[in-house]
Amino acid sequence: MRKFTLVSMIMALCILFSCSLVQAQEMRTIAVDGSSTIKVAPNKATVSISITNSAKNSKEAANKNAAVMNKIQSALLGLTITEENIQTTNYSLYPIYDAKSNSREITGYSVTNEISVNINNIALVGIVIDTAINSGASNVDSIEFGLKDSQQYKEKALREAILDAKRKAEVVASTLGKNIVNVVSVNTNNTYIETRNMNNAMYMKSSADMSASSPVQEGEINVRSNVSVVFEMN
Numbered sequence: 001m002r003k004f005t006l007v008s009m010i011m012a013l014c015i016l017f018s019c020s021l022v023q024a025q026e027m028r029t030i031a032v033d034g035s036s037t038i039k040v041a042p043n044k045a046t047v048s049i050s051i052t053n054s055a056k057n058s059k060e061a062a063n064k065n066a067a068v069m070n071k072i073q074s075a076l077l078g079l080t081i082t083e084e085n086i087q088t089t090n091y092s093l094y095p096i097y098d099a100k101s102n103s104r105e106i107t108g109y110s111v112t113n114e115i116s117v118n119i120n121n122i123a124l125v126g127i128v129i130d131t132a133i134n135s136g137a138s139n140v141d142s143i144e145f146g147l148k149d150s151q152q153y154k155e156k157a158l159r160e161a162i163l164d165a166k167r168k169a170e171v172v173a174s175t176l177g178k179n180i181v182n183v184v185s186v187n188t189n190n191t192y193i194e195t196r197n198m199n200n201a202m203y204m205k206s207s208a209d210m211s212a213s214s215p216v217q218e219g220e221i222n223v224r225s226n227v228s229v230v231f232e233m234n
Helices: 002-026 058-077 122-134 150-175 200-209
Strands: 028-040 044-055 086-097 106-119 139-146 180-194 196-199 221-233
Touching: 028 150, 044 058, 044 086, 044 122, 058 086, 058 106, 058 122, 106 122, 122 139, 150 180, 150 221
Parallel strands: none
Antiparallel strands: 028 221, 044 106, 044 139, 086 106, 139 196, 180 221
C-alpha cells in the first residue's frame, strides 16, 4: 500500500512538472529597449570665480588676495546671495622664481583663491559675474547650469522611456500577429541629467562675439532615461 502511494505521488509530481514545463515552453516573450530625452530650462547655476594676486613676500600677497576676496563676497551678499551659497573651492600660495636665473631665486609669491557661487535665480548669473569682475575677480573659470527639483524630471523621463519600450513591443507583436499580455521583467538601466557647463574658453568666446558685458545663455538641459523591458505575448 505504501509502495502504491509513493508511486502515485511520484507520478503526480511528474505530471505537475511536465505541465509547468509545457507552460514555460509555451510562453513567448519579446525584449525591447526604451529611451527618452526631455529638455528642461535650467533653474539654478554655479559660477566658479578665482582671484590671483602676487607680491614680494607671502604675507603681502595673502593680504592683497584676502582684501579682494572680502570685497567680492560683500558685493555678492548685496545681491541676495547668502553666505552658505559662497564656498571656497581652492586656495594656493606658491613662490615665483626668477625665470632669467638658474639659481632658483625667489622673486615673489602668488596667491590664488577660487570660490563657487550657487545661484538659485538664473536671471542673476550675468549680474553675479559682472559684480565679481568689477570687484576685482581675476577670472570666471566656469558656469554650470542645473535643476533644483531634478527628481520630477527624472521620473518624467523614466515614464516616457517605459512607454517607448511598450510602443516598440506592440509594433513587433502586432506585426507578428500577436498581442502583449504581460510584463515579465523591467530593468531601469539609468536615468540621468546632463548638466550644461561653460568653461572659461567658452565664456571668453561668447564675450568676444557679443556686445553685452556678461553674455550668458543658459540654453536647455537634457534629462535622459533608458530601460529594458521583457514582455509576454500570445
